[in-house]
Amino acid sequence: MTSTEPAGTTALISDPAQTQRRILRVLVASQVLSGAGLAAGVTVGALLAQDMLGTTALAGLPSALFTAGYALTAVAVGRISHARGRRPGLAAGYLAGAIGSAGVITAAVLDNAVLLFVALFVYGAGTATNLQARYAGADLAAPGHRARAVSTVLVATTLGGVAGPNLAAPTDALAEHLGIPNLAGPFILSGAAYALAALVLAFWLRPDPLLTARALAEAEAQEADTATATATTNTVDGRGGVVLGALVMILSQLVMVAIMTPVHMHEHGHGTAASGLVIAIHIGVMYLPSPLTGWLVDRYGHLKIAAASGITLLASGILAALAPGDSIALLALALALLGLGWNFGLVAGTAITTDTVPLATRAKTQGTVDVCVAVATGGMASGLMVAATGYPALALTGGILSLALLPAVAAYRR
Template identity: 55%
Template sequence: MLEKENAKELDVQSDWVQSYISSPEKLQQLYKRTLLVVVISQIFGGAGLAAGVTVGALLAQDMLGTDSVTGIPTALFTLGSAGAALFVGRLSQRFGRRSGLAAGFLAGGIGAIGVVMSALTNSILLLLISLLIYGAGTATNLQARYAGTDLANSTQRAKAVSMAMVSTTLGAVAGPNLVDYMGGFAISIGIPALAGPFILAAAAYILAGLVLLILLRPDPFIVAKAISDVQSTSSNLPLKEDSNLLSINKRGIFAGAAVMVLTQFVMTAIMTMTPIHMGHHGHSLKEVGLVIGFHIGAMFLPSLVTGYLVDKIGRSFMAIASAITLLISGVLAALGPDDSMAVLITALALLGLGWNFGLISGTAILVDAAPPSTRAKTQGSVDVLVALSGALGGVLSGMIVAGSSYSTLTLVGGVLSLVLIPVMIWSHKNKK
């Protein structure tokens, strides 16, 4: 049904495709319109993501009654995001970005509603299932960044990613700082306070999905793929790629994936346990929201500058900058006073910034290397690994802190991030 709709909507024939190829102005208009729609959806998506991240661990701690499993919520919704990333990637490859992204956000909204219901009924099983489904919103929030790159050339890709990401900032920063208000609202309607932010998450994710479903037409991925197909046919390009080019592409895909996977692992592990660590040292829920708000703001707000730097001074340079920034964050969090808000805000902001550098540079490396014919599917597969690394980070973070300390966790994460440096050196070895 969707295939027929897309075929009818876009009428992928040589004359239609040629109208975009022969008119850069028309293609540029579609590119700008696509970015605008993605920006609007990401504002809502950011609120949905941040609200759940802020209190997920605290809700689990409250319902499960122990600290050692407080990494489970992050693990579950990142594990759920792994399955969703694969699903959204495959759906986008077959039907276009509109169908894939809208489905992912709507599923995330349903998961958030389930979390609220689990808190209301005190059902642990429903909580665990709902967090898994809620992860679809997390995956879609990340996958949306690819929609901005579909119609961008090689010198615009990082900036296109940054446009999609920076628009998440408004919702992402507002979400944690609405924790108190949403908690009060939840209590007023007979729902536990910690479930309040998930009411916001449900509304935000559903709105993000509807924006994409209604407004993302024509679909940027279908347009880009059609143009690539026509250009390849008209150029009489051989079906088999040059073996050296294929080798470079595989190396680029691996390098891009490695950057995103490692930065996601380190960031998620430290972020997951920070609210618990703060709770143990007498910080209020409002202070937790403030620290996480700065962290998520740093994850997305610098994106425009980061995108410019990635396009200007290089993908590898910014990937290495990511590793160094994460190291500084880990050392600062480990050595700073536990009761210092200034230290916690700075460390978590640097953690978000290091993740930002890694995600944008890694995404650009991946888009450069993946051919249009398999790009969405490859992107979805890589985001599965990114999500799984986050799930692993969430699980291990609770175990490490329970068995050792928060300082050990942050130091290990910071040192681990330095693996990106030899990966970047290897990716350029024998490259011509």
């Protein structure tokens, strides 16, 4: 595999720390851009579908389509990264997200719901790639610093993630000037941001972190003559860790998708600006605490932070269920707790998975884990449940579901 980038990889094997710092800088730049693209679409995707369909029963359909596109891209990015490295895999994923954004705009102009759904499916590629990039940050990190490396990549999404929803109003004006429906305006920003993120990675993510990590591992194994024993040990120890890491991320993502819906605020008379503010707070708390979370995971261990994720998500679900629909402050607090619980789960689950998977199969396994996370998220079901029982029941159900993390962590510890 290292033959795809022989010069850049071997030249920097002697100084992996310097290479890691450069890689993190490039990843941070791309994550700032992709964060804006991700947040812009999430804010208005459900509202655009609701406006086209004229019903809230299928309000969760955009999330379901994001999920499907996320799943397919996670597989593709994982396999491309396994075969050719992180750089081509991540760049291709962001490019697909940009194409999906253009498709959403076209569908809105033509008022074509079928094209909208296809475009939202492709748009989901950007979300998957944004999360897959966190693995690239850990490829060359020292074992005791992997969670902090992951958190550095995640927190970079905050700037774009907070700015994206709050640019909804300006992009509405731009869309109106261009003759595009207002709700499709944020996808202009989304498409441009994803395209720029793809270019940043394609030109500057050199040397490739995964290929460099493999070259380092091969050199160390040859010197110590323990390659076979190391691979065997990691594979045996990794099975339970992969299952637990996937479960932590699955439950965190499932609860987050279930509770976070702008349609609930829209139904209570809150406009796009108010919805954008609450979602911006939520996305900010999803990523902003990442450096602290990474330090906590490295300092106190994966399992304690995974358990903290379940407790925080439960508090979020209870507060969201009890908060009056007209209270922006309480809804913002509930979604802030939701973002924090998700952050705990994602960083802890990612660190568990990365620490327990052999380097030779790391990229493919990480892609498979992210597929499981995507498939388990119930965007479609959440819209149907809101229509049938109301948002409070959905929020409370999501909070209770998060408690499953506690027995899972306890079982793994035993």
